[in-house]
Amino acid sequence: xxxxxxxxxxxxxxxxxxxxxxxxxxxxxxxxxxxxxxxxxxxxxxxxxxxxxxxxxxxxxxxxxxxxxxxxxxxxxxxxxxxxxxxxxxxxxxxxxxxxxxxxxxxxxxxxxxxxxxxxxxxxxxxxxxxxxxxxxxxxxxxxxxxxxxxxxxxxxxxxxxxxxxxxxxxxxxxxxxxxxxxxxxxxxxxxxxxxxxxxxxxxxxxxxxxxxxxxxxxxxxxxxxxxxxxxxxxxxxxxxxxxxxxxxxxxxxxxxxxxxxxxxxxxxxxxx
Numbered sequence: 192x193x194x195x196x197x198x199x200x201x202x203x204x205x206x207x208x209x210x211x212x213x214x215x216x217x218x219x220x221x222x223x224x225x226x227x228x229x230x231x232x233x234x235x236x237x238x239x240x241x242x243x244x245x246x247x248x249x250x251x252x253x254x255x256x257x258x259x260x261x262x263x264x265x266x267x268x269x270x271x272x273x274x275x276x277x278x279x280x281x282x283x284x285x286x287x288x289x290x291x292x293x294x295x296x297x298x299x300x301x302x303x304x305x306x307x308x309x310x311x312x313x314x315x316x317x318x319x320x321x322x323x324x325x326x327x328x329x330x331x332x333x334x335x336x337x338x339x340x341x342x343x344x345x346x347x348x349x350x351x352x353x354x355x356x357x358x359x360x361x362x363x364x365x366x367x368x369x370x371x372x373x374x375x376x377x378x379x380x381x382x383x384x385x386x387x388x389x390x391x392x393x394x395x396x397x398x399x400x401x402x403x404x405x406x407x408x409x410x411x412x413x414x415x416x417x418x419x420x421x422x423x424x425x426x427x428x429x430x431x432x433x434x435x436x437x438x439x440x441x442x443x444x445x446x447x448x449x450x451x452x453x454x455x456x457x458x459x460x461x462x463x464x
């Protein structure tokens with residue numbers, strides 16, 4: 192009896208935390224179907240009807256398709272570069288022993304200790320001299336530099352859990368160093384790749400600070416900058432804002448649903464020896 196009561200309490204706590212996590216998303220989606228008056232008068236109630244008029248308005252008024260494609264390109268390019276560079280760097284530091292390994296690893300870990308936003312003035316001047324202001328290239332460079340430290344940290348810990356016998360067996364079969372990395376090790380690190388991809392994608396997709404600093408043209412803006420146009424000086428179109436938030440959240444939600452298993456495995460890799 193006591194065991195059943197204990198399990199019931201655990202399930203109740205899990206259900207409570209699940210409700211707390213899911214309800215804001217549910218409220219955002221339902222509010223996207225409401226009128227502006229309904230949101231003000233009944234913010235927690237259900238919409239009177241399910242019309243897609245708000246979504247059509249957002250797509251046309253805010254030019255959401257342009258912002259969506261810009262965010263998709265910047266996020267995809269940044270994440271792919273982070274995965275490529277950081278995985279190769281972590282593979283080198285984890286599988287080869289040199290005197291400067293510890294220094295190189297510490298150099299990457301400095302990125303986790305020092306926020307890049309403290310260096311926004313030098314970054315701005317550097318992009319100005321490189322003539323990269325108001326380009327997607329400036330954002331991609333900044334995002335890669337800002338997220339590579341976390342990726343190296345995750346990949347380095349993952350590579351340390353893989354036995355080096357795999358490398359030796361591959362070299363006996365005729366593989367060179369790059370083939371060992373590409374054909375043997377890389378397929379085994381899908382959980383770590385999924386973890387880094389999801390975490391970095393969320394940070395880049397939702398970032399507002401760097402696009403505000405480096406992007407000036409409306410046609411090059413990202414989704415957070417596009418949502419800014421819905422905030423007026425004296426009034427805000429809350430129904431359109433919730434539509435934009437819903438549309439911008441859907442790609443990340445779908446990506447997490449498809450990669451959730453790999454993400455969980457990547458977070459727990461190395462926890463148990």
